[in-house]
Amino acid sequence: xxxxxxxxxxxxxxxxxxxxxxxxxxxxxxxxxxxxxxxxxxxxxxxxxxxxxxxxxxxxxxxxxxxxxxxxxxxxxxxxxxxxxxxxxxxxxxxxxxxxxxxxxxxxxxxxxxxxxxxxxxxxxxxxxxxxxxxxxxxxxxxxxxxxxxxxxxxxxxxxxxxxxxxxxxxxxxxxxxxxxxxxxxxxxxxxxxxxxxxxxxxxxxxxxxxxxxxxxxxxxxxxxxxxxxxxxxxxxxxxxxxxxxxxxxxxxxxxxxxxxxxxxxxxxxxxxxxxxxxxxxxxxxxx
Amino acid sequence: xxxxxxxxxxxxxxxxxxxxxxxxxxxxxxxxxxxxxxxxxxxxxxxxxxxxxxxxxxxxxxxxxxxxxxxxxxxxxxxxxxxxxxxxxxxxxxxxxxxxxxxxxxxxxxxxxxxxxxxxxxxxxxxxxxxxxxxxxxxxxxxxxxxxxxxxxxxxxxxxxxxxxxxxxxxxxxxxxxxxxxxxxxxxxxxxxxxxxxxxxxxxxxxxxxxxxxxxxxxxxxxxxxxxxxxxxxxxxxxxxxxxxxxxxxxxxxxxxxxxxxxxxxxxxxxxxxxxxxxxxxxxxxxxxxxxxxxxxxxxxxxxxxxxxxxxxxxxx
Numbered sequence: 001x002x003x004x005x006x007x008x009x010x011x012x013x014x015x016x017x018x019x020x021x022x023x024x025x026x027x028x029x030x031x032x033x034x035x036x037x038x039x040x041x042x043x044x045x046x047x048x049x050x051x052x053x054x055x056x057x058x059x060x061x062x063x064x065x066x067x068x069x070x071x072x073x074x075x076x077x078x079x080x081x082x083x084x085x086x087x088x089x090x091x092x093x094x095x096x097x098x099x100x101x102x103x104x105x106x107x108x109x110x111x112x113x114x115x116x117x118x119x120x121x122x123x124x125x126x127x128x129x130x131x132x133x134x135x136x137x138x139x140x141x142x143x144x145x146x147x148x149x150x151x152x153x154x155x156x157x158x159x160x161x162x163x164x165x166x167x168x169x170x171x172x173x174x175x176x177x178x179x180x181x182x183x184x185x186x187x188x189x190x191x192x193x194x195x196x197x198x199x200x201x202x203x204x205x206x207x208x209x210x211x212x213x214x215x216x217x218x219x220x221x222x223x224x225x226x227x228x229x230x231x232x233x234x235x236x237x238x239x240x241x242x243x244x245x246x247x248x249x250x251x252x253x254x255x256x257x258x259x260x261x262x263x264x265x266x267x268x269x270x271x272x273x274x275x276x277x278x279x280x281x282x283x284x285x286x287x288x
Numbered sequence: 289x290x291x292x293x294x295x296x297x298x299x300x301x302x303x304x305x306x307x308x309x310x311x312x313x314x315x316x317x318x319x320x321x322x323x324x325x326x327x328x329x330x331x332x333x334x335x336x337x338x339x340x341x342x343x344x345x346x347x348x349x350x351x352x353x354x355x356x357x358x359x360x361x362x363x364x365x366x367x368x369x370x371x372x373x374x375x376x377x378x379x380x381x382x383x384x385x386x387x388x389x390x391x392x393x394x395x396x397x398x399x400x401x402x403x404x405x406x407x408x409x410x411x412x413x414x415x416x417x418x419x420x421x422x423x424x425x426x427x428x429x430x431x432x433x434x435x436x437x438x439x440x441x442x443x444x445x446x447x448x449x450x451x452x453x454x455x456x457x458x459x460x461x462x463x464x465x466x467x468x469x470x471x472x473x474x475x476x477x478x479x480x481x482x483x484x485x486x487x488x489x490x491x492x493x494x495x496x497x498x499x500x501x502x503x504x505x506x507x508x509x510x511x512x513x514x515x516x517x518x519x520x521x522x523x524x525x526x527x528x529x530x531x532x533x534x535x536x537x538x539x540x541x542x543x544x545x546x547x548x549x550x551x552x553x554x555x556x557x558x559x560x561x562x563x564x565x566x567x568x569x570x571x572x573x574x575x576x577x578x579x580x581x582x583x584x585x586x587x588x589x590x591x592x593x594x595x596x597x598x599x600x601x602x603x604x605x
Contacts, residue, residue, distance in 0.1 A: 099570075
C-alpha cells in the first residue's frame with residue numbers, strides 16, 4: 001500500500017512539477033503569476049484529443065503538434081495579458097490572468113461541453129514490471145521519463161544563448177536590457193516555453209484523469225509546489241511538486257480521501273504563514 | 289431643503305416599489321442588495337486597502353452557515369443570529385488576517401484562495417453539522433412575531449440593512465480610518481512612516497470586510513432558505529472581484545453599479561447560460577486592461593470633462 005501510494009504520488013508529483021516550473025519561469029522573467037496556467041494544461045489535453053482522437057494522427061505528430069499549439073497559445077497569452085500590463089500593479093495582473101483562465105476554460109466548454117474525453121495511453125497500459133508487489137505500467141514510466149526529459153530539456157535550453165539571455169532577464173531586467181537583450185523577445189519566449197511545459201503536462205495528464213474543462217485544477221497543486229520553491233528556485237519547485245504529489249496521496253490513502261485536497265491547502269497556507277519565501281530560499285533577494 | 293426632498297422621494301420609492309412590481313423583481317432587488325453588501329465589503333479590503341482576496345465567498349459561507357445553524361440548532365432568533373454570525377466571520381477572517389500581514393500581491397491572492405477553499409471543504413466534509421453537499425434547508429426568518437416568509441417582507445429587512453451598511457461605509461471612507469486604509473494602498477512605506485499601524489489597519493480591514501460578507505451570507509440564507517456549499521466556491525469570490533472592478537473601485541456608487549449589473553446579467557441572458565461565464569471573463573479582462581477605473585470612474589471622468597468644457601466654452605467664444 002505504501003509503495004503504491006508513493007509511486008502514484010511521484011507520478012502526480014512529476015506533472016505538478018512540470019506545471020509549477022512553467023509558473024516559476026514566467027514569474028522570474030516577468031513578475032507575473034499566471035493564474036491561467038491550469039487552462040494551458042487543459043488546452044494541452046484538448047490538443048491531444050484533437051490531433052489523436054479527432055484527426056487520427058499518430059503519436060509523434062500528435063505530440064509535436066500539441067507542443068507547437070501550446071507554444072502558439074503561450075505567445076498569444078503573452079500578447080494579451082503580459083504586454084499591455086508590463087507596468088501594472090500585481091493586483092491588475094492577477095485579475096487579468098484570472099480573466100484569461102475563465103475565457104480559455106469557457107471556450108473549451110462551448111466547443112467540447114463539460115464531458116470528459118479519454119485520451120488513450122501512449123504506450124499500452126499493460127503492467128511491465130512487478131516491484132515488491134507494486135505493478136508498474138508502461139504508461140507511468142512514460143509519464144515519469146517524459147517529465148524528467150522535459151526538465152532536462154529546460155536545463156539544456158538554459159545553456160543556449162537564448163536561454164542565457166532569458167536567465168539574464170530573470171536576474172536583472174535593466175542590466176539585461178543594457179547589454180542589448182531584447183526584452184519583448186525574451187518575454188514572448190518565456191511564455192512560450194512555459195506554455196510548452198504546461199501543454200506537455202496536459203498531454204501526459206490526459207490519459208490519467210481524462211480531458212475536461214475542470215482539468216485546470218491541477219494548477220492549484222502547481223501553485224503549492226511553486227510556493228514551496230519560493231517561486232524562484234527551480235530545484236525547489238521540482239522538489240515541491242513531488243512533495244505535494246506524495247503527501248496528498250499518502251494523506252488520501254491513510255487518513256481519508258477528503259484529506260487529499262485539504263492537505264494541499266494546509267501545505268499552501270502553512271508554507272505561506274511560516275516561510276513565505278519558500279523552503280529552498282538560497283538567500284538571494286529578489287530585485288525590487 | 290433639496291436634500292430632504294430627495295430623501296423623501298427615495299423613501300417613497302423604497303416603500304412603494306415592492307407593491308408596484310412582481311415578486312421576481314422584488315427577489316432580484318433583494319439579491320442585488322445582498323451582493324451590494326458583499327461588494328462594498330470587498331471594496332473596503334481590496335479597493336481601499338489594496339489587499340486582494342480570492343476567498344470572500346468563504347467569509348459569506350461562514351456568515352450563512354453560522355447564522356443558519358444558530359437558528360436551526362440553538363433556536364437563536366434571527367435578529368441575534370445574523371450579527372453574531374457576521375462577527376464570527378470577522379473572527380475567522382482574523383485567522384487569515386494575521387498571516388496576511390506579511391503577504392501581498394499574488395501570495396495574498398493564493399493564501400486567501402486557500403482559506404476560501406478550506407472553508408468550503410470543511411463545510412462539505414463536516415456533514416453531521418452542515419449536511420455536507422446535500423445542502424441545508426433553513427426556516428423562514430422571523431423578527432419576533434413577524435414572520436418574514438415572502439420576498440416582499442424580506443425586502444423591508446434587506447434593503448434597510450443594506451442602506452445602513454452603505455451609510456457606515458460612506459462615513460468610514462470620510463473618516464481618519466478610511467484615509468488610513470487608502471494610504472496603505474498607495475504606499476505601505478509612506479503610510480507606516482506617518483504613524484499608521486499597518487498590522488492594526490490591515491487586520492481591521494480584513495475583519496470589517498468579512499463582517500460585511502458575513503451579513504450578506506446570513507441574508508442570503510434568509511432569502512433562498514437553502515444553503516449548499518457549491519454556492520460559495522472560488523468562482524463566486526472571483527465574481528465579487530469582477531463586480532468591484534467593473535463598477536469601479538474605491539467608490540460606493542461603483543460597487544452598487546457593479547453588483548447590480550453582474551447580478552442582473554445572468555437573469556437577462558438566462559437562455560445563454562454556457563456563454564455566461566465566458567462573458568464574465570471577457571468583461572473582467574476588458575475592464576481591468578482598458579477601463580481600470582470602472583464604469584463609475586469613467587462616468588465621473590467624462591462628466592468632469594464635459595463640465596470643464598462647458599465652463600470654458602463661453603469665455604473662449
